[in-house]
Amino acid sequence: MRYGICILPDMPWATARPLWRRAEEMGFHHAWTYDHLVWGGLPDARWFSCLPTLTAAAAVTDRIKLGTYVMSPNFRHPVSTSRDVQTLVDISDGRLLLGLGAGGTPDDRLLGQPSLTPKQKVDRLQEFTLLLDRTLRADHVDADGEYFTARDMRLVGGDVRSRVPLLMAGNGPRSVRFAGRHGDGWITTGASTDSLDDWFAGVAANHDLFLDTAAGRSVDSYLSLDFAPGSPLESVGRFDDLVGRAAAVGFTDVIVHWPRADDPYRGDVAVLEEVAARLA
Numbered sequence: 064m065r066y067g068i069c070i071l072p073d074m075p076w077a078t079a080r081p082l083w084r085r086a087e088e089m090g091f092h093h094a095w096t097y098d099h100l101v102w103g104g105l106p107d108a109r110w111f112s113c114l115p116t117l118t119a120a121a122a123v124t125d126r127i128k129l130g131t132y133v134m135s136p137n138f139r140h141p142v143s144t145s146r147d148v149q150t151l152v153d154i155s156d157g158r159l160l161l162g163l164g165a166g167g168t169p170d171d172r173l174l175g176q177p178s179l180t181p182k183q184k185v186d187r188l189q190e191f192t193l194l195l196d197r198t199l200r201a202d203h204v205d206a207d208g209e210y211f212t213a214r215d216m217r218l219v220g221g222d223v224r225s226r227v228p229l230l231m232a233g234n235g236p237r238s239v240r241f242a243g244r245h246g247d248g249w250i251t252t253g254a255s256t257d258s259l260d261d262w263f264a265g266v267a268a269n270h271d272l273f274l275d276t277a278a279g280r281s282v283d284s285y286l287s288l289d290f291a292p293g294s295p296l297e298s299v300g301r302f303d304d305l306v307g308r309a310a311a312v313g314f315t316d317v318i319v320h321w322p323r324a325d326d327p328y329r330g331d332v333a334v335l336e337e338v339a340a341r342l343a
Contacts, residue, residue, distance in 0.1 A: 064310050065092040066342055067285070067318035068335075069132050071328070072096045072111040076119055079111075082321060083120040087127040089335075090342030093160055094120065095132035095318065101169050104327050114147050121155035128158050132318075133232045133250060135166025136191040138174055142216050145198035149223045157226045162250050163192055164232035185233075186210075189241055192229065196245070199224035230285065239269045243276025248283035248315075252290035259292050267312045274313070285316040289328060295319050296330040302338050 068091045070082050086094040098113035117129045129151075134144070152159050165184040172178070179187065187210045198204050198216050200223075206213040231242035232250040242249035253266045270284055286309045288295035288302075295305050296319060309317050322330030 064306060064314070065316040067091060067093040067095060067130070067316060069095040069097070069287075069289075069318055069320045071102075071105070071320065071323070072113060072116050073105055073108045075109075075111070076116070079116070080119070080123055084123050086321075087124045089339035091127060091339065092316070093128035093130055093318075094124075095130035095160070095162070096120075098131050098134045099170050100138055100173050103168055106169065114151060117159070118151055118154055121151070121158065126158075128160050129155055130160035130230070131162045133162035133164035133230075135164050135170065136187050136210070137166035137170040139191075141191050141195035141211055142198060142204075142213050145195055145216070145218070145223075148195075148199060148227060149218070152223055152227050159227050160230055161227050162230045162232055163188065163195075164250070165238070185235075185238060185241075188238075189245075192231065192241075192245060196224060196229065199227065228283075230283070234265075234269065236269070236272060239272050240276045243273045243278075243280075243282070246282065248285060249273045250285040250287070252287045255290075257292055262291050263308050263312065270312050270314065283315045284313065285318055286312075286314045287318050289318075289320050294328075294330055296322055296334045296338070299334060299337050302334070 068086045070079060083094060096113055096116050101110065113131055120129055148161060165188040190208045190210050194206050194208065194211055194213060198218060202218045204213050204216040228247035230248040230250050231238065231246035233239055233242060234251055234254055239249065251266055251269060253262050256262050266286060273284060288305050291305060295302050306317055320328040322328060322332050322335055
């Protein structure tokens with residue numbers, strides 16, 4: 064099992080920088096941040112951009128993987144995103160984990176774009192992902208899609224895609240199957256429920272679907288423990304129970320959020336420190 068920590072980009076870099084350094088010192092395998100213009104969970108909060116934050120994090124760390132949790136097509140185009148990814152892969156020396164998802168509200172309306180149905184958002188994500196994959200592998204890319212076009216997009220100097228995994232987020236069967244076919248890994252929050260047994264039953268069924276669709280390919284699976292009923296950092300015992308159940312399902316990685324003083328993700332940093340002491 065590998066362990067990840069997500070640090071929300073709701074604080075200035077002078078405050079966030081020690082947390083990213085501490086995450087590496089604690090022994091976490093990967094650290095993540097959200098990619099939104101405005102996040103619905105903290106719509107009135109000060110908010111900072113994902114890719115510059117990860118670039119700064121790459122400059123103050125040496126080993127820990129750095130992830131987008133998760134990037135969406137709501138305000139991104141695969142052509143320009145491929146250049147950002149190429150740059151961050153270079154700066155981080157190949158430590159980027161590229162999480163991709165369909166995106167939600169309010170990001171889906173901030174640019175004044177037409178409303179999309181959930182199916183259309185998944186359609187758009189899949190088109191985005193396949194074109195992004197191409198632009199990270201090949202030079203002189205042209206494309207004409209329903210949502211995105213490309214004209215002679217250049218990739219000079221070699222294959223970037225082999226240095227960055229595409230980790231597809233999703234909870235519905237269509238998205239899980241797409242992750243199994245095209246992703247290097249799958250990220251899930253599970254379905255909303257008040258029952259821990261039901262939550263794990265749902266993620267276990269999707270995990271089986273993911274592996275079946277991957278058909279023997281080497282793939283990773285990431286479970287966000289904060290979306291289980293109850294906080295994973297309520298106590299060390301609670302954390303151990305959730306991790307044990309995730310391991311029994313077959314997940315390769317689990318992720319928790321850095322505890323905040325207020326909701327969401329309210330928690331005790333002392334519990335995180337105690338959990339992390341065993342990672343090092």
